[in-house]
Amino acid sequence: xxxxxxxxxxxxxxxxxxxxxxxxxxxxxxxxxxxxxxxxxxxxxxxxxxxxxxxxxxxxxxxxxxxxxxxxxxxxxxxxxxxxxxxxxxxxxxxxxxxxxxxxxxxxxxxxxxxxxxxxxxxxxxxxxxxxxxxxxxxxxxxxxxxxxxxxxxxxxxxxxxxxxxxxxxxxxxxxxxxxxxxxxxxxxxxxxxxxxxxxxxxxxxxxxxxxxxxxxxxxxxxxxxxxxxxxxxxxxxxxxxxxxxxxxxxxxxxxxxxxxxxxxxxxxxxxxxxxxxxxxxxxxxxxxxxxxxxxxxxxxxxxxxxxxxxxxxxxxxxxxxxxxxxxxxxxxxxxxxxxxxxxxxxxxxxxxxxxxxxxxxxxxxxxxxxxxxxxxxxxxxxxxxxxxxxxxxx
Amino acid sequence: xxxxxxxxxxxxxxxxxxxxxxxxxxxxxxxxxxxxxxxxxxxxxxxxxxxxxxxxxxxxxxxxxxxxxxxxxxxxxxxxxxxxxxxxxxxxxxxxxxxxxxxxxxxxxxxxxxxxxxxxxxxxxxxxxxxxxxxxxxxxxxxxxxxxxxxxxxxxxxxxxxxxxxxxx
Numbered sequence: 119x120x121x122x123x124x125x126x127x128x129x130x131x132x133x134x135x136x137x138x139x140x141x142x143x144x145x146x147x148x149x150x151x152x153x154x155x156x157x158x159x160x161x162x163x164x165x166x167x168x169x170x171x172x173x174x175x176x177x178x179x180x181x182x183x184x185x186x187x188x189x190x191x192x193x194x195x196x197x198x199x200x201x202x203x204x205x206x207x208x209x210x211x212x213x214x215x216x217x218x219x220x221x222x223x224x225x226x227x228x229x230x231x232x233x234x235x236x237x238x239x240x241x242x243x244x245x246x247x248x249x250x251x252x253x254x255x256x257x258x259x260x261x262x263x264x265x266x267x268x269x270x271x272x273x274x275x276x277x278x279x280x281x282x283x284x285x286x287x288x289x290x291x292x293x294x295x296x297x298x299x300x301x302x303x304x305x306x307x308x309x310x311x312x313x314x315x316x317x318x319x320x321x322x323x324x325x326x327x328x329x330x331x332x333x334x335x336x337x338x339x340x341x342x343x344x345x346x347x348x349x350x351x352x353x354x355x356x357x358x359x360x361x362x363x364x365x366x367x368x369x370x371x372x373x374x375x376x377x378x379x380x381x382x383x384x385x386x387x388x389x390x391x392x393x394x395x396x397x398x399x400x401x402x403x404x405x406x407x408x409x410x411x412x413x414x415x416x417x418x419x420x421x422x423x424x425x426x427x428x429x430x431x432x433x434x435x436x437x438x439x440x441x442x443x444x445x446x447x448x449x450x451x452x453x454x455x456x457x458x459x460x461x462x463x464x465x466x467x468x469x470x471x472x473x474x475x476x477x478x479x480x481x482x483x484x485x486x487x488x489x490x491x492x493x494x495x496x497x498x499x500x501x502x503x504x505x506x507x508x509x510x511x512x513x
Numbered sequence: 514x515x516x517x518x519x520x521x522x523x524x525x526x527x528x529x530x531x532x533x534x535x536x537x538x539x540x541x542x543x544x545x546x547x548x549x550x551x552x553x554x555x556x557x558x559x560x561x562x563x564x565x566x567x568x569x570x571x572x573x574x575x576x577x578x579x580x581x582x583x584x585x586x587x588x589x590x591x592x593x594x595x596x597x598x599x600x601x602x603x604x605x606x607x608x609x610x611x612x613x614x615x616x617x618x619x620x621x622x623x624x625x626x627x628x629x630x631x632x633x634x635x636x637x638x639x640x641x642x643x644x645x646x647x648x649x650x651x652x653x654x655x656x657x658x659x660x661x662x663x664x665x666x667x668x669x670x671x672x673x674x675x676x677x678x679x680x681x682x
């Protein structure tokens with residue numbers, strides 16, 4: 119797959135202010151344009167990641183940000199793919215660039231998230247799986263995280279303290295990230311003493327929901343070279359694959375899995391297939407990865423990603439963690455930004471923010487949390503309704 | 514086919530009805546039967562052992578090249594625990610808690626052997642994670658989800674087959 123260049127990145131800090139999401143996205147976009155040295159009027163395509171919590175302006179996010187920056191005649195699209203929306207928006211922009219339809223694109227996502235559990239749309243909605251799971255089972259997002267965490271314990275002997283050590287590691291990383299919402303360093307007793315939310319997971323094992331915004335300015339390699347970006351960070355692969363039938367791992371928002379009664383389960387599960395695709399596009403493999411930003415919706419899910427992305431064999435993630443491999447200073451630091459545990463989820467911004475962090479890492483600009491000499495990084499992300507994403511970047 | 518089975522029964526005719534005078538109705542129609550051996554109403558691809566639940570918002574079987582109509586079938590009413598967890602805080606609407614104050618619910622994902630699929634459900638009251646392990650045999654029952662002045666709203670729940678596990682923890 120041909121590559122595109124990341125010319126600029128920008129993020130509004132994450133927090134919980136309840137202000138207009140447009141403000142966060144526009145601030146991130148301006149930062150990305152300044153970082154890229156690209157004039158807004160030269161942007162030919164705006165790729166917005168949709169928020170479903172902010173009304174009509176959220177559904178037309180690309181246009182909302184374009185109007186806020188001042189309509190410049192650029193083509194526009196808005197994408198929704200749950201938590202993978204930002205990666206899908208990047209995917210759309212890459213298609214525009216590689217087809218030759220545009221030279222330089224702005225990818226932007228932002229959200230304003232209410233307090234508490236994410237909940238379905240209002241009204242009596244028996245044809246909406248997202249409504250059925252709350253109505254009939256009380257299956258909040260942490261319920262699904264708890265099911266996965268329990269599997270790790272019963273199948274691989276993971277302990278609550280293993281999960282807590284993920285939080286401790288990521289909180290240590292977050293201390294050095296000025297854009298993170300939570301920058302307190304937690305110790306294992308803090309996690310142990312936080313209340314259980316969905317057994318075996320405790321409050322500090324589970325990510326919050328946040329306000330935030332993130333943006334990328336991406337271009338063709340020719341445009342990058344012509345504008346003085348000789349060694350830009352490049353996007354070498356983007357995966358936004360759907361599951362392959364039958365997927366018999368229960369996941370958001372379904373109340374039942376596919377049936378493998380007639381068709382055998384695929385050799386690789388859904389989460390594994392997300393990474394497989396991005397490695398194939400980039401022509402690289404797990405051994406090439408030097409830094410990763412993975413979706414720690416819960417601390418235990420970070421451990422699942424180590425295996426799903428091929429950093430270790432199944433059942434060995436705890437060893438990787440406890441040997442310090444995934445800590446800053448280790449061989450393959452994971453979530454040097456602090457991860458979702460330090461940010462909280464701002465849904466349409468999150469997959470873009472992962473790419474922002476890797477770009478800073480690969481440029482050597484991640485002050486205080488730098489993975490020394492990193493040249494190849496990967497993101498991984500999951501959304502509901504069969505969404506997930508991975509982006510592989512290199513320099 | 515389960516269409517002929519009794520999906521509704523009033524409090525007077527059902528010995529397990531706990532709420533005198535209230536009408537027992539499914540919280541969502543058409544997803545399970547209400548009788549002595551209740552089961553989930555699934556969809557089956559004609560001529561293949563591919564099942565979906567719920568039938569009314571089923572996915573598709575990509576092996577089927579031609580359009581087809583799902584057959585209505587009764588899914589197995591026993592299975593083994595695939596995983597389990599709790600919701601220690603009250604879920605947001607449309608969930609309605611059946612107790613005030615809220616009592617944490619236990620949720621089980623149960624694998625049905627014949628169908629080779631996993632189905633979520635609340636566990637009956639009193640079951641905690643201490644009563645469960647991966648592989649625990651479970652059976653489907655119909656139980657109260659919540660009540661209002663007129664109705665008792667029902668849902669399927671999972672209950673350990675081993676009576677020793679009931680009410681433990």
